[in-house]
Amino acid sequence: MHCVSRQAVRSTYPLYVPRRPREYCAIQFALTTHVTRGATCPAPQNIESKMGSLDGFIQRVRECNTGLEELPSLTAFLIDGKEVGKLKLRFVDQLRRFPKVFIVEGTPGPSGRVTLAPDLDTCDKRSAKVAEVLQVLRTEGFITGWRDELYPVVAAFNDLPLLLVERAAATHLGIKAYGVHINGFVRDPATGALRLWVARRSQTKPNWPGKLDHIVAGGQPHGLSCRDNVLKECSEEAGIPPELAATARPVGAVSYLTIAANGYKPDVLFCYDLELPPDFVPTPQDGEVSEFNLKPIEEVAEIVATTTEFKTNCCLVIVDFLIRHGYITPEQRGYLQLVAALRSGDCS
Amino acid sequence: MHCVSRQAVRSTYPLYVPRRPREYCAIQFALTTHVTRGATCPAPQNIESKMGSLDGFIQRVRECNTGLEELPSLTAFLIDGKEVGKLKLRFVDQLRRFPKVFIVEGTPGPSGRVTLAPDLDTCDKRSAKVAEVLQVLRTEGFITGWRDELYPVVAAFNDLPLLLVERAAATHLGIKAYGVHINGFVRDPATGALRLWVARRSQTKPNWPGKLDHIVAGGQPHGLSCRDNVLKECSEEAGIPPELAATARPVGAVSYLTIAANGYKPDVLFCYDLELPPDFVPTPQDGEVSEFNLKPIEEVAEIVATTTEFKTNCCLVIVDFLIRHGYITPEQRGYLQLVAALRSGDCS
Incomplete structure (x- = not known):
């Protein structure tokens, strides 16, 4: 050839x-x-x-799926007979201190399990009692980064929540956390070339300060649909008016599993594409973003493939965007491995 | 609300x-x-x-992933130490008859395995000797539907082939088979509404006669890249000229696993979106299609969700299209289950 x-x-x-x-x-x-x-x-x-390696992208996916060698040592967390999380030993040891709320059964690890006291038989009762425990652990400095934002604890997305917990406790409890990530892009009307709006996270953010990020992304809290969360985050993070944000299109989801120092993190990100008019300029609204830049998609791909400049989980969503828009092709070695790896986590 | x-x-x-x-x-x-x-x-x-159930789509995905209860009874087929397929007992019993080509080790089933004679140490030698065996089985009526089309036998896509075999033997040998499916769609310039070109398979086709199908779809043979196969199939099946077919965009892949009467079928389909001009009309070229119809995407979704009119594996590709284009949303129950289920097979 x-x-x-x-x-x-x-x-x-x-x-x-x-x-x-x-x-x-x-x-x-x-x-x-x-x-x-x-x-x-x-x-x-x-x-x-001749068509280049996908190794850089595969490496970014790996960085979202780390620490899994610890998986066999985690203890299941069950509510109402359903597994809703996984706990590290150090957190099980904290929960033991509150036997009126948390019941530790058996030896921590694959054969043991943690449940809630049987009299906590509604979501409201569980949420109130667990909140008291988490507040103690917060006061003692065990739980940091308190957000005053409630996450639902579910066996699968869109299930009725079995419990609501403070977001900062999600990883400690090893519950599935959901988020929305928005690819805000501009299409050149003449050539069809795409550019992606890239945010730079503020240096003062507690997590991932100074890293590159999506124009808009946020955790999925209790009480909002994904779509309404997209409208809310678009307004709060980038000043995107609701009539424009409402044109964001859901395009799928990616998932990953990380075992970090503070616990188990089985995350699912709902991906959205939002085509923006060429004259629209996002503006930082809440101090979380220091600047927005519009970059050619090839430059974004290069940054993802060759650096760790982006907040790690953004890389999955960008790789998914590159695949869906035909910038990564089946002719490139590792294509199927990459397609499959984007949903390595617990996609439920 | x-x-x-x-x-x-x-x-x-x-x-x-x-x-x-x-x-x-x-x-x-x-x-x-x-x-x-x-x-x-x-x-x-x-x-x-209020937003409707995805149960119909999930049922179609299930119909692509059937017979898996037989999985523990299959025998691994290895070449050069790499598992490249899985065999039913009835096919192992046929292969036993040709001990100069196929070696059956141990008891058929999970503890046994089938390999090739050690003197067959190149792809060419293996392909020649295995072809002789397959021709005998064809003559005896064991292998039907001979295509005169070679499939590469690989451990993973884009690997160098370890063996080339007639396409009609792929399921008997349980090798991974790859295909390309093209969503040929038209976008209404005023409203953005999408319509999808749908083919009706000829009543005389040996497989899936009379079923609905993509405008263009085909198996991935040895010797062509996916992209070149798209160009070839577009021309052969629907009269789409290469300059138009070349605008088809790869958008990902779906996978499924079926254990059918004649063997194990771990298929991977590369998905393409091809936006066609409103005035383009595909024409049946090779007698495989009886007619083409342009249907509103909502009607296509309804057919997939409520009937088995489509060739089963097309449903996966159409559901993937509906997800990527925002017609199925995270607010619908089962969204994540559906996203994950589209790649239930061996995506390698």
Whole structure:
């Protein structure tokens, strides 16, 4: 297979406007190659080798799925017979101190489990008593980063919550946490080229200070649908008016599993695409973002593939965007591995 | 939460052109609701209950993943130490007849395995000898539907093939088979509404006669990249010229596992979106399609959710399209289950 000049392709296909130079190769290949019916090896390996490696993207996905060697040591957390979280030993030891709320059964680890006291038989009762425990652990400095934001504890998304807990306790309890991430992009009307709005997180943020981020992203709290959360976060984080934010389109979800120092983190991110008018400029509203920049999608891809500048979980959502918009192709080695790896977590 | 009239929303957001009536509910909800910080249950369940069930889509995905209770009885097929397939007992018994080519080690089932004779140490040698065996089984009527099309046998996509085999033997050998499916759609320039080109398979096709299908879909043979296969199939199946077919965009992959009467079928389909001009009309080229119809995407969704009119594996690709284009939303119960289920197979 040989690549040909743009001029040669244009003379063959005057109507064709390629998006990327490598498409010339594919077309020329199609013009000159037929299906081989004889038993001739090897495969079309040399096509792919020209098209770049996906190793950088795969590495970013790995960085979202770390610490899993500790998985066998975690203790299941059950409510109403359903597993809703996983706990590290150090947190089980804290919960033991509150036997009127948390019951530790058996030896911590894969054979043991933690449940709630049987008289806590409604979501309201559980939430009130667990909140008292979490406040004690907050006062003692065990739980940091208190947000005053409630997360629902569920066995699966959209289930009725079995318990509501402060967001800062989510990882300690190992509950599934959900979020929304919005790819805010601008399409060049003439060429179709895409640019992505990239936020720089404020240096004063407690988590991931100074890292690159999506134009808008947020945890999914109790009491809001994903869509309404998108409208709320668009307004709060980037000054995107609701009539524009309402055009954000849900496009799927990614998931990952991390075991961090403070606990188990099985996260699911709902992904949205929001096409913005070329003249729209987001403005930092709440001090969480220091600046917004509009970057060509190829530059964003390069940053993701070659640096750790982005907040880690944003990389999954951006890779998903690159796949859905055809910037990563099946001809690149590792394509299927990457597609599958984007949902390595507990997608429930 | 209450739904409001279109007029009421228009007076609040004069610029907002909704795509679907339910968006009014979401916006009105956002206008009247704030994040609940108190421990108030239950969750926003009543929002979702109005938005329809995804059960029909989930049922279609299930129909692509059947017979898995037989999985523990299959025998691994290895080449060069790598598992490349799984075999039913009845096929192992056939292969035993050819001990100069196939070696059956141990008892068929999870503890046994089938390999190739050690002197078959190149892809060419293996392909030639295995072809002789398959021809015998074809002559005896054991292998039907011969295609004269070679599939590569690999441990993972884009690996160098370890063996090339006739496509009709793929399921018997339980090898991973890859295909390309193209969503050929038309976008209404005024409203943005999508319509999908739907093919009706010829009544004379040996597989799935008379079923609905994608405008273009095909198995991924040895010797062509996915992209070149798209160009080839677009031309052969629907008369789509290469300059138009070249605008097809790879958008991801779905996978499924079926254990059928004739063997194990771990399939991966590469999905493409091809936006077609409103005046383009596909034409059946090779007798495989009896007619093409352009249907509103909502009608296609309804057919998939409520009937088995589509060739089963097309349903996965269409559900993926509906998710990526925002027609299925996180507010619908089962969203994450559906997102995860689209890649239930061996996505490697």
